[in-house]
Amino acid sequence: MIIAIARKELRSLFGAPLAWVVLAVLQVIFGYVFLIGLDRFQDLQAQLAQYPNPPGATEIIVTPVFGLAAIVLLMVVPLLSMRLIAEERRNQTLTFLMSAPVSITQIVLGKFAGLFVFLLFATALVAIMGLSLYAGGTIDVGLLLANVIGLALLNAAFASVGLYLSSLTAQPVVAAISAFAVLLILWIINLGTSDPGSPMHLVSLLKHYESFAKGTLHTGDIAYFVLLTGLFLALTVRRLDRDRLAT
Numbered sequence: 001m002i003i004a005i006a007r008k009e010l011r012s013l014f015g016a017p018l019a020w021v022v023l024a025v026l027q028v029i030f031g032y033v034f035l036i037g038l039d040r041f042q043d044l045q046a047q048l049a050q051y052p053n054p055p056g057a058t059e060i061i062v063t064p065v066f067g068l069a070a071i072v073l074l075m076v077v078p079l080l081s082m083r084l085i086a087e088e089r090r091n092q093t094l095t096f097l098m099s100a101p102v103s104i105t106q107i108v109l110g111k112f113a114g115l116f117v118f119l120l121f122a123t124a125l126v127a128i129m130g131l132s133l134y135a136g137g138t139i140d141v142g143l144l145l146a147n148v149i150g151l152a153l154l155n156a157a158f159a160s161v162g163l164y165l166s167s168l169t170a171q172p173v174v175a176a177i178s179a180f181a182v183l184l185i186l187w188i189i190n191l192g193t194s195d196p197g198s199p200m201h202l203v204s205l206l207k208h209y210e211s212f213a214k215g216t217l218h219t220g221d222i223a224y225f226v227l228l229t230g231l232f233l234a235l236t237v238r239r240l241d242r243d244r245l246a247t
Contacts, residue, residue, distance in 0.1 A: 001102045005110025006117065013080070013118050022076055026069075026122050033068050034129045037061035058140040062130040063213055066147040069126050070154055070209060073119065074183050077155070080118065081162025082176035084111045085240075089170040094243070104240045108233055112163055119155040123148060143215035150212020153225035157205065158183060160232035167239045 013019040041060045088094040097107060130144045165179040166172070183205070190204035201207045208221040 001106045002110045006113035009111055009114025027125055030065050030126055033065050037064055056140055057133050058143045062144060065126050066151055067213060069151055077158040077162050078176040078179035081115055081166055081179060082172040084163055085166040086169050086172045086175040098244045104237050108236045112159055112233060115159045116156055123151050146212050146215045146217055150209055154209055156229045157225050160229040164232040164236045167236045
């Protein structure tokens, strides 16, 4: 049932103009930044040759695109997630969905999986750009893979937060604004502290994403994204369970 619900959500996403517009805009933005980085790398080649261990094409061209993708998707995901449950509630179809022979957990995981797979398409756009550099040279595959994993985990966290906020209201616009606000707070929460031991760093999305951008995979950062995603999915299940008991 999870796969069936995920397929339904994907069909709904790709059946609406918004998803195609989002993918097109993302492709234009990422492609533009990628080409700027490529031109910059070509201009810097003579200077980089003077250093013993200069940064490569992956650091100069690909990594900035992934960094931009993280920021852009932070703004885009609330627009995609706002309708997942809020629209069902507004159209009064949520009751029919919850009365079907399927568990609340399956409903939540199916809707989450549908959005997450869509976001993987956006991640794949950036990864393909990075792999295209193979046509003219070599790339740091480890750094590229770390960025792909980091962005995928970040997307999972974004999707789970957006899904939970969508479950709290019948107004998709309210869900989108609320999700963006929560994600923005989690993104910048550590920027106001100079103490490296501040607990703010433990909950900061940006802090945990930085290690992936540098090409390193820390189990603590992976665990953070997994736990954050699981937390908001569990909160969504609990919220819908309360709705089912109230009907």
